[in-house]
Amino acid sequence: MAVYTRLGAEEMAAIIAAFDVGTLISAKGIAEGVSNSNWLIETQDAQGALHRFILTVYETRTDTADLPFFLDLLDHLAARDCPVPRTIHDRNGASHRFHEGKALALIEFLPGISVSEPTRAQARAVGAALAQVHLAAADFPAERRNSMGPDAWRQLLGDCGSEGLESIHPGLAAIVDRELAALSSGWPSDLPSGVIHADLFPDNVLMLGDEVTGLIDFYFACTDITAYDVAVTHAAWCFSADGAGFLPDLSVALMEGYESVRPLSQMERDALPLLAQGAAMRFLATRAYDWLNTPNDALVTPKDPMAFVRRLEFYADPANAGVFSS
Template sequence: MAVYTHLGPEQVSLFLSQYDVGDLIALKGIAEGVENSNYYLETTKNRFILTLYENRVDPADLPFFYALLKHLHEAGCKVPRFIADRDGRWLQEIAGRPACLIEFLHGVSVTQPNRLQAEATGAALGQMHAALADFQPQRPNSLGISVWRSLARQCTTSGLENIYQGLAQRIEAECDFLELHWPKDLPMGAIHADLFPDNVLMLGNQVTGLIDFYFACTDFCGFDLAVTHSAWCFAPDGSTFHPDLSAALLAGYNRHFAIDVPTRDALPLFLRGACLRFLLTRCYDWINTPANALVTRKDPLAFLRRLDFYSDKDNISAILG
């Protein structure tokens, strides 16, 4: 959570002069997103988010994200739109970075979701999957199962053992298990792939926006549901599972999207895979981020605890019935 590139109002005013959005009257760097620099800005006409894409987002992926959000918006899903300038361009450059002006949405990201909020989030995810059934563009999942073993190797055995004794072996066994059983022939579609509470804006119990689509990619929709389940249904440290949030999330989802039987059968695998994905990227960041860096390191073990939970057949039965 940081502003990596600092902008003065003179630069931003020049940037805004390409758009028909009025004059700059407020500009605040905001602590949101770990991949980008974000500014809240206000003009005489409206409010916006200005996003500068730093090194972790490949500019070649931006057309995919743009097309995805446009498609979702036109289908009635609550997502922020990229704003086009007078010549119809939605991608610009500022301070040497690719940059986009994005719609500002009201709403806040809850940290202690209630049942109705989990249900609304499940519903928004289901609506999104339904809306994307006819979305054609593709982007491979750069953090999907094909890279997990390589990510584990990059963490190194000693790096993983420093985090938690036995972790390296546990991760290797989980890679073995998931690679052996992972489904190959299920239908794929565009997924959000990172729908944590941070990335859902709400007013009361209503979803006002799904945001931060920069991990969005083409993968199994059941994997997206699994990521969302693992992100919403536990205490943040993974120590406590909340069955009421789980039931509400799944009920909201199922009301808007009918998952096929093979996907449903693969959910226990997807839930474990979702945990392994966040366990691995958090281990990688833990090992490679200085403790006092701009970005707060997130505890990898919060996802080891979730993985343990989902690896228990009784727990899975209680969740999926």
């Protein structure tokens, strides 16, 4: 359960009173998510109307120095009609506050649920929403380096060590060595870049039917190759959960949706197979690291790294280079 911080009723009321959102009516801890503590907050204004918000207390994984980038980005995208939650600023105009040494933010609540078996129409809508974010972020003034880029993959996989990788799956160390070398020699440096979400998995998208109502969890957002975000989203949406089954209909729909809003250049399209290998390596790296370093009695079950090894092998197979055509 992702509520690591305990807040008493009076403490919670005092936190909410710092915002001009009415009186606290209820606060319920949210089980989903693993990085931060989240509550669903309900308030009542002077006219008796009820309002909902998400209160996030940032735990150690989020660097508070990055919060202005993440939270200003939400406001920037929301102002340009992207389906992202606005940040509620406090009575002094600040986007985040500190409580007992931890940063917190109050975020607009958006309706919707995260789908576990997306349909073609839903994949199309997600592709279009991602492209809308890329276009809307073009004039966002701040920049943030990708802390989960190729250097981080190498570092994390190096920390796992050959023995650690072999304990996950015999032969994994050799696959990682081979693919890291291929990625290092070919990683593009001349593609259009801008702000990317970098983690647009189904659990970070809220939907009502076929409509995207919310893109959330921008805490890996950064400045990087725009088409890499397409590759990340493709890897996250177009396979069965264990990575064994590629879902071609979802792939076509996702790419069609994306290109209906932001057509890819030929250079971007040509780079997608390699960018997707990079995307698979990024999630393989963090999952392998967590697999080996999560204590047995932890509340959180680590995610299966092999699901991204299978995706990596799929994308590295030249026979699959054409899957990005819409």
